[in-house]
Amino acid sequence: MKALNSAADIAGWIREELTATPADVGVMTRVIARETDRWRAAHQAGEPVTALIAEPARTGDQRWDALLEGVVAYRCNQLGVPRPAWTNQTRLTVGWNPYEDHPSITMSPGWALLDTLETPAPILDKGVTFSYRNMELL
Numbered sequence: 001m002k003a004l005n006s007a008a009d010i011a012g013w014i015r016e017e018l019t020a021t022p023a024d025v026g027v028m029t030r031v032i033a034r035e036t037d038r039w040r041a042a043h044q045a046g047e048p049v050t051a052l053i054a055e056p057a058r059t060g061d062q063r064w065d066a067l068l069e070g071v072v073a074y075r076c077n078q079l080g081v082p083r084p085a086w087t088n089q090t091r092l093t094v095g096w097n098p099y100e101d102h103p104s105i106t107m108s109p110g111w112a113l114l115d116t117l118e119t120p121a122p123i124l125d126k127g128v129t130f131s132y133r134n135m136e137l138l
Contacts, residue, residue: 015060073123
């Protein structure tokens with residue numbers, strides 16, 4: 001099995017990607033979704049996930065910190081493991097969807113509503129909308 005990327009690895013990659021002009025939001029969201037989804041197979045194979053969900057350094061952008069925290073909390077729920085305390089650090093005061101920053105995507109009101117309705121609670125609690133479909137249909 002290919003080496004798994006931890007939350008710390010993902011946060012470091014996001015931090016680096018955020019310095020790009022422009023940052024590739026589509027790739028960033030896919031990396032978060034794909035890499036955290038790979039934890040499930042490892043967990044089912046009996047591998048511990050403790051090191052994977054250890055607290056990462058901040059990304060440098062509160063919005064991406066909130067998304068990563070929410071996705072890690074969601075994945076922990078899926079795996080039946082306790083959420084790490086660090087996943088409770090960030091809550092946005094203004095709602096955000098990462099696709100709002102995508103240069104070629106315009107979110108219609110219907111899409112925004114559907115995304116909100118389909119966002120898992122651990123992510124929505126962060127003030128972020130990110131449909132479970134973004135993480136399950138890879």
